[in-house]
Amino acid sequence: MSALQKLKEKYIWISYFSSAFELLQWDMETHMPKKGGKWRAQIIGSLSEFIQIQQTSDEMGKLLNEAEKEAESEEDKALVRVAKKEYEKFKKIPPELWGKFALETAKAQRIWEDAKRNSDFSIFAPQLEKVVELVKELSEKVGYEENRYDALLDFFEPGLTVKDLDKIIPKLRKFLIGVLEKIERADKPKDVFLGKFDIQKQKELSKRVLEIIGYDFDAGRIDVSAHPFTITISHGDVRVTTRYDERDLKYSFFSTVHEGGHALYEQGIPERFRGLPIGDGASMGVHESQSRFWENIVARSKHFWEFFKPILAEYFEDFKDVPVDDLWRSSNIVERSLIRTESDEVTYNLHIMLRYEIEKALVNDEMSVKDIPSVWNDKMKEYIGVTPKSDSEGALQDVHWAHGSFGYFPSYMMGNLYAAQLLYSMKKDLSFEENIRSGDFKALLDWLREKIHIHGKIFEPKDLMKRATGEDFSTEYFMNYIKEKYSEVYRINL
Amino acid sequence: MSALQKLKEKYIWISYFSSAFELLQWDMETHMPKKGGKWRAQIIGSLSEFIQIQQTSDEMGKLLNEAEKEAESEEDKALVRVAKKEYEKFKKIPPELWGKFALETAKAQRIWEDAKRNSDFSIFAPQLEKVVELVKELSEKVGYEENRYDALLDFFEPGLTVKDLDKIIPKLRKFLIGVLEKIERADKPKDVFLGKFDIQKQKELSKRVLEIIGYDFDAGRIDVSAHPFTITISHGDVRVTTRYDERDLKYSFFSTVHEGGHALYEQGIPERFRGLPIGDGASMGVHESQSRFWENIVARSKHFWEFFKPILAEYFEDFKDVPVDDLWRSSNIVERSLIRTESDEVTYNLHIMLRYEIEKALVNDEMSVKDIPSVWNDKMKEYIGVTPKSDSEGALQDVHWAHGSFGYFPSYMMGNLYAAQLLYSMKKDLSFEENIRSGDFKALLDWLREKIHIHGKIFEPKDLMKRATGEDFSTEYFMNYIKEKYSEVYRINL
Numbered sequence: 001m002s003a004l005q006k007l008k009e010k011y012i013w014i015s016y017f018s019s020a021f022e023l024l025q026w027d028m029e030t031h032m033p034k035k036g037g038k039w040r041a042q043i044i045g046s047l048s049e050f051i052q053i054q055q056t057s058d059e060m061g062k063l064l065n066e067a068e069k070e071a072e073s074e075e076d077k078a079l080v081r082v083a084k085k086e087y088e089k090f091k092k093i094p095p096e097l098w099g100k101f102a103l104e105t106a107k108a109q110r111i112w113e114d115a116k117r118n119s120d121f122s123i124f125a126p127q128l129e130k131v132v133e134l135v136k137e138l139s140e141k142v143g144y145e146e147n148r149y150d151a152l153l154d155f156f157e158p159g160l161t162v163k164d165l166d167k168i169i170p171k172l173r174k175f176l177i178g179v180l181e182k183i184e185r186a187d188k189p190k191d192v193f194l195g196k197f198d199i200q201k202q203k204e205l206s207k208r209v210l211e212i213i214g215y216d217f218d219a220g221r222i223d224v225s226a227h228p229f230t231i232t233i234s235h236g237d238v239r240v241t242t243r244y245d246e247r248d249l250k251y252s253f254f255s256t257v258h259e260g261g262h263a264l265y266e267q268g269i270p271e272r273f274r275g276l277p278i279g280d281g282a283s284m285g286v287h288e289s290q291s292r293f294w295e296n297i298v299a300r301s302k303h304f305w306e307f308f309k310p311i312l313a314e315y316f317e318d319f320k321d322v323p324v325d326d327l328w329r330s331s332n333i334v335e336r337s338l339i340r341t342e343s344d345e346v347t348y349n350l351h352i353m354l355r356y357e358i359e360k361a362l363v364n365d366e367m368s369v370k371d372i373p374s375v376w377n378d379k380m381k382e383y384i385g386v387t388p389k390s391d392s393e394g395a396l397q398d399v400h401w402a403h404g405s406f407g408y409f410p411s412y413m414m415g416n417l418y419a420a421q422l423l424y425s426m427k428k429d430l431s432f433e434e435n436i437r438s439g440d441f442k443a444l445l446d447w448l449r450e451k452i453h454i455h456g457k458i459f460e461p462k463d464l465m466k467r468a469t470g471e472d473f474s475t476e477y478f479m480n481y482i483k484e485k486y487s488e489v490y491r492i493n494l
Numbered sequence: 495m496s497a498l499q500k501l502k503e504k505y506i507w508i509s510y511f512s513s514a515f516e517l518l519q520w521d522m523e524t525h526m527p528k529k530g531g532k533w534r535a536q537i538i539g540s541l542s543e544f545i546q547i548q549q550t551s552d553e554m555g556k557l558l559n560e561a562e563k564e565a566e567s568e569e570d571k572a573l574v575r576v577a578k579k580e581y582e583k584f585k586k587i588p589p590e591l592w593g594k595f596a597l598e599t600a601k602a603q604r605i606w607e608d609a610k611r612n613s614d615f616s617i618f619a620p621q622l623e624k625v626v627e628l629v630k631e632l633s634e635k636v637g638y639e640e641n642r643y644d645a646l647l648d649f650f651e652p653g654l655t656v657k658d659l660d661k662i663i664p665k666l667r668k669f670l671i672g673v674l675e676k677i678e679r680a681d682k683p684k685d686v687f688l689g690k691f692d693i694q695k696q697k698e699l700s701k702r703v704l705e706i707i708g709y710d711f712d713a714g715r716i717d718v719s720a721h722p723f724t725i726t727i728s729h730g731d732v733r734v735t736t737r738y739d740e741r742d743l744k745y746s747f748f749s750t751v752h753e754g755g756h757a758l759y760e761q762g763i764p765e766r767f768r769g770l771p772i773g774d775g776a777s778m779g780v781h782e783s784q785s786r787f788w789e790n791i792v793a794r795s796k797h798f799w800e801f802f803k804p805i806l807a808e809y810f811e812d813f814k815d816v817p818v819d820d821l822w823r824s825s826n827i828v829e830r831s832l833i834r835t836e837s838d839e840v841t842y843n844l845h846i847m848l849r850y851e852i853e854k855a856l857v858n859d860e861m862s863v864k865d866i867p868s869v870w871n872d873k874m875k876e877y878i879g880v881t882p883k884s885d886s887e888g889a890l891q892d893v894h895w896a897h898g899s900f901g902y903f904p905s906y907m908m909g910n911l912y913a914a915q916l917l918y919s920m921k922k923d924l925s926f927e928e929n930i931r932s933g934d935f936k937a938l939l940d941w942l943r944e945k946i947h948i949h950g951k952i953f954e955p956k957d958l959m960k961r962a963t964g965e966d967f968s969t970e971y972f973m974n975y976i977k978e979k980y981s982e983v984y985r986i987n988l
Contacts, residue, residue, distance in 0.1 A: 019537045020517070023517055025514075033730065035730030036727060046507060216529070218527055233532035236528075
């Protein structure tokens with residue numbers, strides 16, 4: 001057997017353990033009884049460590065070097081390239097450091113929960129300091145060219161750097177703040193999704209909309225969890241979760257479509273890539289571009305509600321008398337609000353910028369942990385125009401830092417930007433609005449499959465976007481999209 | 495760290511993978527989407543192989559030998575004894591043989607399904623012959639003192655031999671056939687559990703009865719699967735499944751209580767045994783004694799229905815007007831029937847004896863696979879008085895042989911016998927009938943916890959039964975139980 005073949009088989013073998021790991025996670029969030037938690041944490045920790053050891057074994061290093069010489073097809077070359085990059089990166093992290101990182105972030109998560117419950121950042125600060133120190137050490141071990149933060153970005157958005165972000169952000173921020181000011185002077189649409197909505201019917205509606213956008217229920221399922229997520233157990237088994245709020249139909253509906261977008265991506269990755277390092281999404285940002293595309297660009301569009309209103313009325317008949325315009329405008333209410341996960345398309349990226357700036361400063365020793373709440377509150381005031389009344393709705397709202405996921409937030413923004421660029425490119429090939437109005441979501445999905453999904457993790461995000469759209473990545477598309485859409489929603493001139 | 499401590503840690507580490515394996519199984523039977531099946535089979539196969547390799551590694555052998563010298567407490571000595579026995583047994587099986595066994599039984603299962611669907615034993619026979627050959631080879635590798643079949647029995651019921659069974663069975667068979675003849679001449683009770691029963695309400699009733707007998711839902715859950723089972727994912731996470739038949743309330747009710755009995759046993763095993771070879775039930779037979787105890791001895795008793803009738807009527811109010819006697823007698827209808835899993839307490843063991851005799855003859859080269867259907871049908875006629883019209887309701891009804899689980903069936907019978915002996919012993923300590931009538935199931939459970947559950951797998955079944963009841967194992971108790979109970983149910987003199 002060739003080294004290349006051996007390498008593939010070894011990766012697939014390791015992926016079986018990853019599948020078990022994913023199922024353990026899914027179950028923990030959806031079905032596990034309370035008293036299973038203590039052992040589950042141990043089980044997940046041990047499996048995770050085992051997988052990490054297998055992936056960075058000397059045997060893998062040897063196989064990778066030999067396979068590199070054997071790889072002939074573009075696909076095999078890409079496989080070895082992606083695998084080698086990850087191998088070398090993770091190999092640079094000493095197991096003790098990795099273990100310490102796992103331990104301290106696990107602790108941090110519990111302390112964060114406690115701090116959030118008490119809305120007191122000072123409870124979290126000492127442990128977060130430890131995490132930041134470990135994150136810095138990790139960056140140094142992994143290495144970077146210009147900015148320590150680049151090492152972290154690369155975990156989530158391969159190829160993205162501080163330089164890139166600092167080129168994008170100032171202009172985008174100014175633009176979004178301007179849009180927000182203009183929208184504020186216009187009439188705010190009333191929210192027709194508030195009321196009382198039977199949970200069982202919401203569940204049926206969630207299934208219906210997933211089916212409509214092309215999610216394959218023979219290769220997945222939907223369950224309830226506190227925080228919605230998408231998880232790939234294996235090929236043919238990509239699951240989503242959502243949660244239901246009896247008083248607000250928007251919540252489950254758009255979070256279902258959002259996770260559906262992630263799941264369509266995962267369901268579109270070719271089976272022959274599965275278990276291999278190329279058998280994932282290209283990056284967190286590209287993943288987010290897919291979820292955002294379906295959630296915001298499709299399901300919050302006017303054409304969507306033209307198509308979907310009669311279906312919605314099958315489940316909640318009061319909507320029969322609600323004008324399409326009201327459904328559509330209610331889906332796009334812009335507000336100066338405090339919580340990222342509940343924010344609209346205009347303010348969302350401002351929430352991200354604030355977090356990015358704080359992260360970058362922390363990692364580069366330009367700011368200390370204890371100053372986070374005051375910097376947070378100042379930036380919130382400056383960017384979004386509101387000030388949190390407490391840490392729980394301010395600097396303690398996200399779990400990411402407790403997880404040690406520094407460098408993750410920018411990928412949410414990149415997802416929004418990618419999605420808009422994909423939209424304008426798609427519009428050249430398809431009768432986008434007409435497809436949506438007539439319920440032909442397959443046309444959209446086929447386009448995304450061909451341009452994005454079938455490539456798995458073969459290309460880095462920048463290259464993938466260029467191949468998909470024929471152009472270099474640009475933020476102009478997102479700004480255009482916001483201008484066009486919100487001019488119409490708010491009946492103003494942006 | 496001592497070798498003993500290292501050994502324990504190693505077992506616990508391996509148990510994390512077993513937990514993942516169990517969850518993968520549970521999910522496959524309850525939640526997995528259809529298209530996940532192909533990869534799931536690979537994942538489960540690889541994990542199973544990995545666990546087997548870890549358990550029989552040379553490192554484990556060395557640790558076991560060293561730990562044996564260190565063990566001082568009774569518990570540690572028992573741990574090493576149980577572990578060593580299993581280690582040595584599995585170590586004798588060459589990995590190639592084990593691999594071949596796994597492969598051929600996996601094939602056999604698919605072929606069995608096909609044969610059963612077509613009700614044609616000849617489709618299954620050639621593959622079953624292969625499985626029987628492998629089972630014989632396995633017995634030879636593992637070794638035995640007197641009978642080749644003893645090697646197989648020991649996998650499921652440590653210490654049980656052909657000699658034991660052949661002492662028990664003839665008398666018991668004669669007795670049961672006699673009971674059956676007498677019952678047949680009496681009036682058959684009408685079945686009040688047939689009708690139309692809302693599935694949602696059946697689900698609520700299942701939860702209620704599990705709670706009532708003491709199942710801890712904070713450490714478990716109930717789901718639906720094609721074949722009901724109980725599975726331990728980890729300490730604090732013991733799950734049961736059942737299935738619902740809208741037309742027959744008995745089915746879900748008694749299978750839920752049956753699985754509940756298994757689960758109470760698992761929930762009662764001490765946490766300090768978990769992950770260790772002593773952290774299981776004592777044997778399949780002892781496990782079955784617990785499920786049978788709750789299903790038959792408790793839930794099919796008159797006192798139970800005195801207590802439970804008003805609760806049942808909360809879910810299905812028509813039962814308000816049904817006399818307790820009818821509920822109780824309907825729970826205990828005896829019939830000459832073809833299917834083991836649907837059979838009553840009187841005929842159940844006859845179904846087992848037939849299987850045992852065929853298995854034993856096959857393994858000892860006293861019979862050939864192709865003759866199974868005719869021998870099966872003859873014995874059915876002789877023992878139970880009915881003849882299958884087709885192989886699917888005859889020799890193809892059970893999956894066990896396709897699984898290669900030769901030697902398993904007798905543990906079902908042993909479970910019935912153990913359960914009755916436990917009953918008479920319990921009656922000396924408790925006001926058994928009064929406890930049930932008043933709904934004090936905790937008294938029963940506490941007794942079983944103390945006598946059986948808290949010992950995990952420390953003792954072999956024979957020793958455990960002796961410790962629990964103060965007497966040697968005897969079939970007399972079961973025969974007494976049947977006589978007493980069915981004299982009353984059928985208003986005859988047995």
